Amino acid sequence: MRKEISDSCSKTGKLGHVPERNSPDVPQPLQSWALLCRPGRKTSVIEKSARPLIGFLGIGAMGLPMAHQIHAGGHRVRTVDLNPRQVTKALELGIPSSTSADDIANADALFVVVATGEQLFALLDSRLLSGAGTIKTLVVLSTVGVDAVKDFALVLGERGIGVVDCPVTGGVTGAINGQLKLFAAGHPNDLKALRGILETMGTIQDCGGAAGDGQAYKMVNQLLAASHLAVAAEAIDFARALGLDSSRVLEAVTAGAGASWMLIDRGPRMIQAAEQRPVETHLSIFVKDADLVLRTAAAVGFNARIFNTVGQELVAAASQGLDAADDSSIVDLDRSCTAPEAAADYCSDGSEREPLT
Template sequence: MTKKLGFIGIGRMGAPMARRLIAAGYSVTVFDPSADAIAELVKAGAQAASNPAEVSAAAEIVLLSLPTPEIVKDAALGANGLTTSAGLRIVIDLSTTGPRGAKVLAEGLAAHGVGAVDCPVSGGVAGAASGKLSLMAACAPELFAEVEPILLNFGKITHVGNEPGQAQLIKVINNLMSVTALAIASEGLVLAQKAGIDPAMLMQVVNTGSGRSNASEDKIPKYVLTRSFDFGFALGLSAKDVRLCLDEAEALGVPMIVGSAARQLLTVAKGQLGADGDLTALIKPIEGWAGVEVGDGFGSKA
């Protein structure tokens, strides 16, 4: 197994994952549009590159953690992209790009004799830092056998299929289910507040019953009831993930009635709070419509 890796995308998720690889003894060459992000990783022991081509010139296996399918495609296949340097063998895409994006990437890489590992992750920034992410990988079995030791540094991994796009579909379904749980829990909180019921007590009861979810057990107590709204995942990125899921559902002829409603609420929240607004602030438009504000304390009014 090569000990020389490349990593492109040193953001909130990419930075802690790259740090874990450095700590595991890999030599990691990094690139990101942010010079400050690169500088922080260099301090941790990484080598800096000025573009993706320099990354692939230094490493046979390159990992990507980027925000959109378009940016992933450009980093891999564009001018000064990964495929413009010789020696690249495998690209592991940790981004959420949707099934179609994964297939486009795999086909483009295959034309250059490079293998693609479709490997989105779930678990947020905290999971990336602690090595407790959930990873799903779709690729040929021989590719999976080679990259599994690398990916185990990030958390638990499941080989979900051999075809690029299969892992992406699972990831966007997961993200749609997650945001839908947050949306309905947010509506429930506002309803309780309006009716004079302590929203914190509501969550305590829900979490001992059948309505519990990651939203009720984690996101709401930590980021909504405290009014910190700093979970660390942007409304714009969540809207992108939901769009990718619903686009695939439409292509396959599968109705997504509840998912479409969640998308509408995301669209409203993004319009009011901006694409960089925190996902857990999804409750704010609902509060505005109802004329109440849910907080850690009880009975506050907007």
């Protein structure tokens, strides 16, 4: 699949370029709704029926609260997930939902939450994205990498389907509260038509007009987020090694210059006993994202020295059996000087390297 896409890209000469639509206008259903949603305009019963239908594919820990925000914002949304339990949860929230993608075949736009680039490319074989149906815009809400979205958008562009590259950050809490940051990039008409729907989920950051630009912003974000997560865990564990009360230390440092969003959000879970810690976001997600960041850095010739160490910490935590645990469980990584991956330079008697002064 990737080779075929690469060959196609070489023929067009521009990776990630989305061919012009037959018409420069936004698809009519979306255009109509964009006009109807002008501030201060009252909506009649007849106008409500003209609202576009948003198909939402993937309603896991992040997807379901995002779809709920769209639904709560008064927009038509129908969700699909392979997990019957998630479908049941959506139905309990009053959101039409099923396990069959056929039920969103008449959607005007498709919002997608997947775990990997491979899952995204698998959608290309779906009848939903043949180009012959009603779906003319697809929004990628996941972190799958710059090249993956560029290649994906190229193929869909040739089918007359526009792609809005829109990975999000803010975690499950942000999704539940409608306070995500959306790194949005795509055709201005698509962004304009979908802006009111996207804003139900949080704040839009305009990242540019090309697919892949949103993913690039997200790579920078994930370099920071994963680093802050790893350092927060190390700080909590360091406090314990010093014989301090980790809860009191957490309260103190979150009010100081050493605070970070990750420390404030994940810190309370880090100080909980492992068996009592809720699972909100699997550690494996950060392992995947760290790999994406490092591959992206290598592709542009950038040596992410510090982040290489962060990546190693995440991999070590996953290999310790924490990949399916909450990402705050990285605090449980063995950091003793007797651990196999301990830094010999600073756990030795100083013969290998003098300690930092």
